[in-house]
Amino acid sequence: MIKKREESVITGRLESYGNDFLGLLVKANHDADKRMKLSVDDVIDECKTFYVGRHETTTSLLAWTVLLAIHMDWQDKARKEVVELFGKQNPTPDGISRLKIMCMIVNESLRLYPPVVSLARQIHDKVVLGNLILPAKVQVSIPILAIHHDPQIWGEDVDLFKPKRFAQGAAKATNNNIAAFLPFGLGPRNCVGSNFAVTEAKIALSMILQHYRFTLSPTYVHSPAYLLTMNPKHGIQVKLQAL
C-alpha cells in the first residue's frame, strides 16, 4: 500500500500522497527534516497501532452497550431519544451531538467495562505525590478498571449499571475527581480516537435502536474477560425483534 502511494506520485497520477491517515504517514516518511522523518517500520507500526487500538476497543464498547438488553427501561429511553431526533432516517452529525441519554449510557458502559483496563507509564523525573516518592525510571501501572469500581469515588452502587450518575457530566459523577473516569487515558498521550470511537458507537447503537428491540437470550452468560481488551468471553447473545 505504501509503495502504491509512492508510485502514484512518482508517475504523476496523484499530486500528493493524500490527506488520509496513510497519506500523512507516507508524507512523514518522505519528510526532508531528518528529525521529523518516520521510517517505513514506523509507518507500519503506526498503522498497526491504529488498527488494533481502534477496532478491538470500539467493538468492546459496542458489545457492552448491548447490555441494554437487560436494562429495558434504559433501552426504551434511548430509543425514544433516537426516534425523536432521527425518526427512521440515518443519524446526522448534529443529532448525534444532542444524544444526552445515549451519552450517559456510553459513559456508564465505559466505566463498568473499560475496554482498556490499565495504563502503563514510566516516571521521567522524580516526583513526590503526598507521602509517595516516585523515583525516575520507575514503571507505574494505572488500574483503570479498579478506579472505575472504587466505591469511595462512585458510591456504594458502584457495581450497578446506573447511567443516570452521568446526567450532569463526569465531574459530578466522580464527585469532582474527574481523573477517576479515564477510559481513554489522560494527559498528552491520551486516546486520539476517543471522539471518533464514541461517535461510531452512538451511530451504530442509534441504528440498532431504530430498527430493533432487543432482549437477552437465556443462553447469555455474564463473563467479562480481559483478552487484549475487556470483552464478553462468551459473546452477548440477544434476541432481536424488528420494529
Ligand code: HEM
Ligand atoms: C472505545 C474505544 C477506545 C478506547 C476505550 C480507547 C482507549 C485508549 C487508551 C486507554 C489509550 C492509552 C491512552 C494513555 O496512555 O493515556 C489509547 C491510545 C490510543 N488510541 Fe485509543 N481507544 C479507543 C478507540 C480508538 C480509536 C477509534 C482510535 C483510532 C481511530 C484509537 C487510536 C489510539 C491511538 C493511536 C493511541 C495512542 C496515542 C498515543 O500514544 O499518543 N483509539 N486508546
